[in-house]
Amino acid sequence: MKKIPATGGLLVLAGLLLLGTATIVSSTPKTVAAAPTAGYKILLPLVKASGGAGQMWISSATLASLPTSGTAWNNLWDAAQQNTNSPDISDLSDMTDVYVLAKALVYARTGQSQYRTEVITAITAAMGTESGADILAVARNLQAYVIAADLINLPAANPVLNTTFRQWLATIRTVVFSGTTPHSIISCHEVRPNNFGTHCGASRIAIALYLGDPAELQDAATVFQGWLGDRNAYAGFNYGDLDWQCNPSAPVGINPAGCTRNGYSIDGVLPDDQRRSGGFTWPPPQENYV
Secondary structure: OOOOOOHHHHHHHHHHHHHHHOOOEOOOOEOOOOOOOOOOOOOEOOOOOOOOOOOOOOOHHHHHHOOOOOHHHHHHHHHHOOOOOOOOOOOOOOOHHHHHHHHHHHHHHHOOHHHHHHHHHHHHHHOOOOOOOEHHHHHHHHHHHHHHHHHOOHHHHOHHHHHHHHHHHHHHOOOOEEOOOOEOHHHHHHHOOOHHHHHHHHHHHHHHHHHOOHHHHHHHHHHHHHHHOOOOOEOOOOOOOOOOOOOOOOOOOOOOOOOEEOOEEOOOOOHHHHHHHOOOOOOOOOOOOO
């Protein structure tokens, strides 16, 4: 298992957490006053507090059907053997969160209690290590702890810790952290249209699901919908150079299908990350965030 710094890793997470729970609620447009256009909408269920042994991330039934052999399982198992005694949310490259998530998945699949105990120990140690951190470090590291807490059913495993953990999550999402431009998890999600914002969005969504906060989850869904290209739903992002945008006068997080520039297809490009490779050229330069 490897921590993924690029936006694509967060698309997987945000897509599973948001789109995977879709059912019924409409959203009110934010920032842009015009009514939403006809077409797709991100629709959400009424959300109750999480803690159902993995229901946030993957259903218990689905998890139970997955194999405990083969390359994927071996990689997961190897990650779950790693030491998680010294988590550091302020460290941008800290891998402890990934290993904690691996332990939680192994516990949820096998029921081996030692892995649940190690997750509990790591969550306890992680709280407070965000002090003085850059917002990106917090956003990258936090989400896995929340999902891990759900996978082990922390409310049942350790009710006292769960109460403390919930209070911490409710507070941390609005703390303004340092960085090139200081942000909270929420404001970062609503302003940054590249991998910064999608990491913040993933942590924001995970917290909202864990706390059972439907209003916050709907706000996050509306922002995500705007990032996907529905500017009538949300258009409050601060974009950088617009060279890779399909329509520089109406920038989006992902160029729409059929988008071309100078006769070349750039549909599906994540323009606010691709710009970090420089201005538009062809063939396109490699950009590791994308």
